[in-house]
Every structure is written in C-alpha cells, then in structure tokens.
Amino acid sequence: MFGSRFFFALKALRERLWVRPLTYVLMAVGLIFLAQAADRLAIPMPLPDISAETIEKLLTVISASMLGVATFAVASMVSAYAAAGRSATPRAFSLVVADQVSQTALSSFVGAFIYSIVGIVAIRVGLYETAGRFSIFITTLGIFSWVVLTFVRWVDNIARLGRLGNTIEKVEAATRAAFRPWTGESALGGVAVREMSESGMPVCPATFGYIQHIDTDGLQSWAEEQEVALDLRSVPGAFVSPARALLTIDWQGAPRELEDAQRACLVRAFVIGSKRTFDEDPRFGLIVLSEIGSRALSPATNDPGTAIEIINKLTHILLDRDSAAKRDGANPPRCSRIRVPALSPDDLLEDAFAAIEKDGVNSVELGIRLQKSYSLLARAQDCGMRKAAKRRSGLALERAEHALTFPDDLDRVRRAARDGAGSLVDGKSADAED
Helix, strand or coil: CCCHHHHHHHHHHHCCCCHHHHHHHHHHHHHHHHHHHHHHCCCCCCCCCCCHHHHHHHHHHHHHHHHHHHHHHHHHHHHHHHHHHHHCCHHHHHHHHCCHHHHHHHHHHHHHHHHHHHHHHHHHCCCCCHHHHHHHHHHHHHHHHHHHHHHHHHHHHHCCCCCHHHHHHHHHHHHHHHHHHHCCCEECCEEEECCCCCCCEEECCCCCEEEEEECHHHHHHHHHHHCCEEEECCCCCCEECCCCCCEEEECCCCCCCCCHHHHHHHHCCEEEECCCCCCCCHHHHHHHHHHHHHHHCCCCCCCHHHHHHHHHHHHHHHHHHHHHHHHCCCCCCCEEEEEEECCCHHHHHHHHHHHHHHHCCCCHHHHHHHHHHHHHHCCCCCHHHHHHHHHHHHHHHHHHHHHCCCHHHHHHHHHHHHHCCCCEECCEEHHHHC
16 A cells, blocks of 8 residues: 555665665676576577686686775775764765765675676586677676776765765755655645644554654545545654654544554554654755754864855755745645645744854854845745744844954844844844735
C-alpha cells in the first residue's frame, strides 16, 4: 500500500558509502563470466589470438595499482568528511558522504581491483578460448580507460570536497529540493491549510524519533477506501512520541472504531528515525545553513564574510520559494483527503536568521545585511512572509540598539532598517502598513 516508503528507503540506501562499491564489484565479477559467453558465439570472422600471458600481465598491472589508488581514495574522502564537520557543521556530513563523484570513483577503483583479481584466476584456470580471451582483453582496456577518466575527474572533485564553499552549495541544493513538495496550495501532495481543526481521532506512534518521510499517496488511498479525511499533526522534521499524534481522522460522519490493523497501517506511512534528514524537511536545511553562518561568527573563526554569504543564500532560497508558490498555486493537490499544516513564515525566518542575529549582533556589517535581506523579504508575494520579515527586522534592530555602543554604527543599522521599512522604526509598528 505504502509504495513511497520503498523508494525513500532505496534513496537512503544509495547514499550509504558501501552500496555503490558493492554494486560495482558484482558488475565486475559478472563481466568476467560474461566474457566466457563469447566462446559459444558463432563469430563469422577470425579474431586476434590474444595470449593468456598478455592479458594476465595487463590484469596484474591493474590489480597492483587499483589497491593503492582505492586506499588513497578512502583516506582522501575521510579527510574531506572531517574537514566538512570542522569548517561547516556536523549536520552536513550526510550530504558530503553522499557525493556522487567520490562514490563513483571509489566504486570504480574497488570494482577494477576485484575485476583484475577474478580475471587473473579465470585466465590461469583456462576458462577462456580465443574469442573469450579477445573479449576479456577488450573489456580490460575499456575498464582501464574508465578508471583513468574517473580518477582525473575525481582528483578535481576531491580538491573541493569538504571545503566550506562546497559544503554550503550541497546544503543549499538539498534545501531547495526539500522545498519543492511545499509549493503553492500543496504540501507533501496534500492540501496545505493555515489552521488545523482540533477535532478528530488521534493516531500516535509506538516509538520516539524524528519523522523522515510521509507516504501521503498511501494515506490518500486509505482515506478514499474509508471515505474519511486525514489531518496530519506531525510533518517531516517533527520529533514524535507515543504522546504526540501523527494524524487525526475526520470521520466526516458518525465516528467509528479504529481497528488495530488499520492503526498499524496508518503508522507505517510514517518513516521515523533517530535524526532529521534533508528530504521533505526544508526547515532542517535552513537550520543547517544558519549553523554554518553562526559558526563563522564564533571568535575562533571570525569570518563574517561567510555569515553574510549565508544570509544572501537564505534570502535567495526563501524568495525563490515565494516565487514558486505563486507559480504553482493553481496546481491542485493530488491528495485531496489529506490536510497538511502549511509552513509558517515566522518559523522559516526563525530557523534561518535567529541564530545569526544573536551571534552577529555586535557586527554592524551583519546588521546592515540582515536589514537589507528583510527588506527584500518584506516585498514577497506571501502576506505572511511580508509580516514575518517586518517583525524580524524590528527584532534585529532592537538587538542592535542594545548591543552597539558606537553611535555611528547604530545609526547605519537604523538607516538600513528605515530604508527597508523595518517593523519598529520610530516606535511605530509596521504591521499597520498591511
């Protein structure tokens, strides 16, 4: 029933570091035995008779070099992972580990090593005849060329992997992808609502953890069968427990008794894990970017330029999300019986900017950049985003007035807030402007 759980688990499995190397190893072994099939084919033309010694020497060169290259690749990747955790935030580790170029490179090196070892054994036991030896010779040349090209591409990538800029780009891309199911009037495929009804029969999990994925299509099918509506009370990123409802059932008529099998079926639509993931949880992406900006402002790092870059990226993400909501607003949700709480603009701005506001309160440059960002967000299409931006502008200005002691610095922040129509300028609330 809940098919998207399988695809979510498959995606998570593909991000594990051992899965792709294992796949390449199986492919390598398969190529060795597939070459034997050439001996059974009726080939109309004579093939070059490649000696077993020639092929064995070529395979020996590959096996001797690939083991060292694979070891070097693992050491370089581990160093890059450690650098990402130190320079950015440990929460970005999963994105760095899932780097496709590095996984492909490591898998190619390991696969080529296993291919050469199994190929040497097959050659020595006389597994091939003339056609088989020619086939394994061509395959070996192809693998050698692939490995060389992969190594050149990987060297360029490993020089950037784990660097702060590269990690920021990965987190930004993951955050943008997580926002896609939350555009327009749709949220995770369901109907986005600002205020949820307090009624309904609650369905709670039996375990603790963070929601990582919700199969709304499966819930829609169940709701259609039962002719009910479902209100999601917890969305991806929420920490749930047996005391917190995952959803409530609106029977749309006389309430009925929920069977244990039905309750278990509904709970299985929710993937609950020990940590938050970037998939379908855009607030987590905003938090991770904010953490990177806050770490850049620490006395040990003292890098306000990175914090300003993070503010710019956060602003860009939120404005693009606002534009996408306007563009996709006419698209009807595919799960009409599932009601999902819409993302709160106040929560989004809190996740994105609150920590940077607090940690960078003594920086006049950061204060001005924040006011300019709030000015842009205060011109968003979403009325809720405009009001939230004006409130945060007022809070940032209040922080600056308490922290900045040099009058000229404070005047610069005030001018930036005034130019951006900040929410608390001259004691007047900007919410009245709406």
